[in-house]
Each structure stands twice: as C-alpha cells, then as structure tokens.
Amino acid sequence: KNHQKGDPKTPLEPHVLIFPIPIQGPVNCFLKLAELLCLSGIYVTFLNTDHIHRPLLRHTNILSRFNRYPNFRFETIPDGVNFENPVSAANIKEVLEGANIVSKPIFREMMISGRLSKRSERPVTAMILDAFFGFAVEVGLETSTPVFCFQTISPCCSWTSFFNLPTLIEAGEVPFREEDMDKLVENVPGTQHLLRKRDLAGFCRLDDMSNGEVQRVLKEALLTPRTQGLIVNTFEELDALVLPYMRKLCPNIYPIGPLHSLHKVRILANTTQPQNISSNSVWKEDCTCLSWLDKHPPKTVVYVSIGSLAMMKFEQLLEIWYGLVNSGKPFLWVRRPGSISDGYDESHVPSELLDHTKEMGCIVDWAPQEDVLAHQAVGAFMTHSGWNSTMESIAVGVPMICWPYFYDQQVISRFVGEVWKVGVDIKDTCDRLIVEKAIRDMMDKNRDIFTQSAILWENLAKESISEAGSSSKSLARLVADIISLSS
Numbered sequence: 001k002n003h004q005k006g007d008p009k010t011p012l013e014p015h016v017l018i019f020p021i022p023i024q025g026p027v028n029c030f031l032k033l034a035e036l037l038c039l040s041g042i043y044v045t046f047l048n049t050d051h052i053h054r055p056l057l058r059h060t061n062i063l064s065r066f067n068r069y070p071n072f073r074f075e076t077i078p079d080g081v082n083f084e085n086p087v088s089a090a091n092i093k094e095v096l097e098g099a100n101i102v103s104k105p106i107f108r109e110m111m112i113s114g115r116l117s118k119r120s121e122r123p124v125t126a127m128i129l130d131a132f133f134g135f136a137v138e139v140g141l142e143t144s145t146p147v148f149c150f151q152t153i154s155p156c157c158s159w160t161s162f163f164n165l166p167t168l169i170e171a172g173e174v175p176f177r178e179e180d181m182d183k184l185v186e187n188v189p190g191t192q193h194l195l196r197k198r199d200l201a202g203f204c205r206l207d208d209m210s211n212g213e214v215q216r217v218l219k220e221a222l223l224t225p226r227t228q229g230l231i232v233n234t235f236e237e238l239d240a241l242v243l244p245y246m247r248k249l250c251p252n253i254y255p256i257g258p259l260h261s262l263h264k265v266r267i268l269a270n271t272t273q274p275q276n277i278s279s280n281s282v283w284k285e286d287c288t289c290l291s292w293l294d295k296h297p298p299k300t301v302v303y304v305s306i307g308s309l310a311m312m313k314f315e316q317l318l319e320i321w322y323g324l325v326n327s328g329k330p331f332l333w334v335r336r337p338g339s340i341s342d343g344y345d346e347s348h349v350p351s352e353l354l355d356h357t358k359e360m361g362c363i364v365d366w367a368p369q370e371d372v373l374a375h376q377a378v379g380a381f382m383t384h385s386g387w388n389s390t391m392e393s394i395a396v397g398v399p400m401i402c403w404p405y406f407y408d409q410q411v412i413s414r415f416v417g418e419v420w421k422v423g424v425d426i427k428d429t430c431d432r433l434i435v436e437k438a439i440r441d442m443m444d445k446n447r448d449i450f451t452q453s454a455i456l457w458e459n460l461a462k463e464s465i466s467e468a469g470s471s472s473k474s475l476a477r478l479v480a481d482i483i484s485l486s487s
C-alpha cells in the first residue's frame with residue numbers, strides 16, 4: 001500500500017510514469033493512452049528520450065494539446081543519439097542501443113532514488129512501460145512500484161513469435177533454412193495449419209539467435225508475465241484466437257483497441273476544439289491529398305504507405321508503381337523521404353509511369369493517414385502491415401494488400417489474409433503482375449467478399465469502443481486498478 005509521506009492514512013494521488021521506446025509508432029500509442037488516463041483524473045509523467053522528444057517539441061499541436069491537462073507533464077532522459085531524423089529501419093538499432101546504454105543507468109537512478117517523484121512532489125504510484133524496453137521493465141520490477149507493460153505491437157505476433165520463441169528455438173523450428181519457408185509451424189498452440197515459417201516474425205529468419213534483436217524478444221517474453229498486467233492495442237473479438245493463450249501466461253490483459261478510435265471518441269466528447277485531435281506525427285502531414293481524394297468516387301482509390309520505418313529498393317518501387325498504373329486505379333502514395341534504400345533518381349523512372357501518375361496519382365511525403373483511410377474515396381490500402389496501420393484500416397473497413405517489411409508485419413499480414421480475411425498477403429514477392437492482380441481482385445472481382453468482411457470487423461471494432469464495449473470496459477478496469485494500487 002502507498003501512503004503520503006508523514007501521514008500513513010492519506011492515500012496517494014494516482015500518478016503514472018509512462019515510458020515508451022523512442023520510435024514514432026509506440027510514442028503515438030503511449031501519448032493516446034496518456035491522454036485517456038489524464039481524462040480519468042490520473043496524474044501522468046510522460047518520459048521521452050531526447051531523440052524523440054526534440055521532433056515532438058517542434059510539433060506545436062502536441063504541446064498545445066497536452067498543455068490543456070494540468071495533470072500531465074513531459075520529462076526527458078538522455079539517450080546519446082545525436083542524429084536529428086526520426087528513426088527509420090536503417091538506424092533503429094542505434095537508437096535502441098543508445099537508450100540501453102545511456103538511458104538505462106539514468107533511469108535506474110531516477111527510479112531507485114525517487115528523484116522523479118520528488119521533482120513532482122507527487123510520488124509515482126504505477127509505471128506503464130514499453131514491453132519492448134526490457135531494461136526499463138527490469139528497473140521497474142526492482143522498485144516496489146507496480147509495473148504495467150504496454151505492448152504496442154500486434155498480439156498475434158506477440159503470441160506466435162515472442163512468447164513462443166523459446167519453444168520454437170528448443171523444438172528446432174527457429175531459425176530455419178530458406179528452403180523451409182513454406183513448411184508449417186507446429187509448436188505454436190492455437191495456430192495449427194495457419195502459419196508457415198515465413199509468417200513468423202521477421203527476426204525468426206535470422207541465422208544467429210544470439211543477435212541483439214532476438215535476445216531483446218526473449219527477455220521481453222520472460223519479463224512481461226512478471227508485471228502487474230499487459231495492455232494491448234486490440235479488441236477481444238479480433239484476437240480471440242490468441243488472447244486466451246496469452247492469458248495463460250499473463251492473466252491480466254487489457255485489450256483497449258482500436259486505441260486511436262477509443263481515443264478519438266473520448267477526446268471529442270471532452271473538447272471544444274476537435275481539429276486535428278489525434279495527430280502525434282513527427283512529420284508534417286500534407287493535407288492537400290484530402291482535397292485530391294474529394295475528387296474521386298467512393299472506393300475507387302488505392303492508398304499506398306509503408307509507415308514510418310520500412311524501406312524499399314528503387315527496383316521494388318518501380319514494380320509497385322507499374323502494378324498500380326496497370327491496375328488502372330487512381331492512387332495516393334506516401335513516399336516518406338529517405339525510404340528508398342538505394343536512393344530515388346527520377347531520371348531512371350520510365351516516362352510512362354510519370355505521365356500516368358500526373359493524371360491518376362497523388363504522391364506526398366507524409367499523409368494524415370487516419371483521415372485518408374476514413375475518406376470514402378479509398379477502396380484499398382497497400383500497406384507494410386504495421387500494427388497501427390492495420391488497426392486504423394480495420395477500424396474503418398478498408399481491405400488491405402499486405403506487403404510486410406519486417407518484425408511483426410510478417411505475422412500480421414498472414415492474419416489479415418487467413419484469419420480476419422480482410423486482405424491479401426503478398427509477402428516475399430514484389431512483382432508488378434501480382435500487385436495489379438491483388439488490386440483488381442480487391443476492387444473489382446472479389447470486391448463484395450472483401451467489403452463484407454471489412455464491414456464485419458469495422459462494426460465489431462466500433463462496438464468494442466462503445467460505452468458498454470469490451471475495450472471501454474478494459475480501459476475502465478485499467479484506470480480502476482491504477483487508482484486502487486495507489487490507495
């Protein structure tokens with residue numbers, strides 16, 4: 001039990017320390033959760049590493065949004081990362097290692113000495129830590145403060161490729177050889193005949209299991225069940241296949257997704273300034289694409305984006321480009337600067353592609369994705385199958401063409417195609433004919449089939465965030481648990 005210093009009978013005010021890994025996707029989710037907790041009257045200290053806080057600070061919308069909450073404050077911690085750009089797959093390792101080496105001792109000292117609590121004159125009564133930040137979870141568990149983990153990646157990956165990774169390694173199923181990619185995975189309970197080895201998380205393809213990424217996952221699989229509870233961005237129905245198994249390891253799971261929808265509904269109910277409420281983007285969104293979309297009839301446009309980390313080669317860009325052009329559908333394509341790994345040189349782009357794009361395409365650096373997906377003109381989403389993008393698409397009933405890049409995306413794309421049946425998985429291929437066929441299938445030939453299942457999931461997602469819905473109840477339970485742990 002926690003009590004105010006000097007008065008053993010006065011319960012402490014609930015004060016949560018939130019600490020995400022310094023990558024845009026997770027920070028975005030953690031900020032949304034933080035805002036929901038603020039609305040429930042809980043004090044929140046949001047700890048960012050310097051690397052991600054700098055671009056966030058430049059984002060005036062975020063600051064003005066959070067300035068509204070007297071019970072919210074940002075704190076920062078050094079991470080030894082010197083470059084300015086938000087992370088991409090090319091430098092993600094450097095950022096995580098920096099945090100591990102530089103932030104870890106500072107965070108430990110901060111928590112063990114109580115320095116952070118003293119600064120706020122309000123002791124921290126609970127922590128919500130990124131399950132991926134093993135060192136932070138370790139430090140949290142060393143203190144007597146209750147720790148919750150928030151896993152912003154997909155539960156389908158979490159179950160198949162995190163919690164089961166030790167079993168898969170022991171059974172000799174991971175690592176695997178290139179020629180075994182299509183063999184079925186046998187040692188993940190609940191997924192019989194579903195997963196081929198190529199559908200396991202990207203890091204399972206590594207030869208060397210002593211690799212830092214694999215070791216981080218193994219650590220997470222051990223630490224997460226030792227915490228107070230696990231918060232996940234999904235809803236009960238969507239992950240009905242894996243949640244019962246995950247609960248055997250972590251009995252206290254809070255599915256609060258789709259988090260961006262739950263967040264939007266709650267903020268709209270509590271604000272008089274609904275403009276641009278949910279953007280936590282560290283890149284500037286080009287909103288001109290919304291007026292471009294306005295010019296198109298319902299469900300005719302293909303939206304293409306590979307999120308904030310994934311990259312592609314110039315050759316792959318051309319294959320996708322030809323696929324889009326040959327499908328005859330108009331397309332809105334996000335080309336994040338720096339996302340073409342071997343560089344983009346327009347003089348090497350065939351003029352037929354450029355000419356066609358002038359008529360049928362719209363290319364932007366970064367889009368207001370939630371608004372784009374919710375736009376009636378969008379009929380298909382060609383995606384890297386990041387978990388946020390997937391949830392955002394499911395929440396508004398847009399079917400997906402999945403072209404996964406790394407990490408949990410290989411698992412998500414399989415679930416999209418085979419479990420939720422809201423898209424096609426074209427992983428490990430990059431061919432103009434396959435892209436064209438997938439688009440035509442989704443938007444013409446099998447349009448009704450995809451639309452039907454997309455609507456089904458959209459409705460279930462909406463139900464889950466309604467007042468009596470499962471995700472609303474989970475959030476209420478989380479808030480109640482945080483409050484009761486501080487009294």
Ligand code: UDX
Nearest residue numbers: 025153305307308309334366367369370386387388389
């Ligand atoms: C990463 C991993 O890639 C992903 O696999 C994991 O599940 C979460 O962390 P990221 O690659 O950024 O995330 O993909 P995703 O999770 O889909 O998040 C992308 C976010 O950026 C989404 O919230 C999306 O709305 C936003 N976005 C994307 C924009 O706001 N504008 C864009 O133009 C593109």
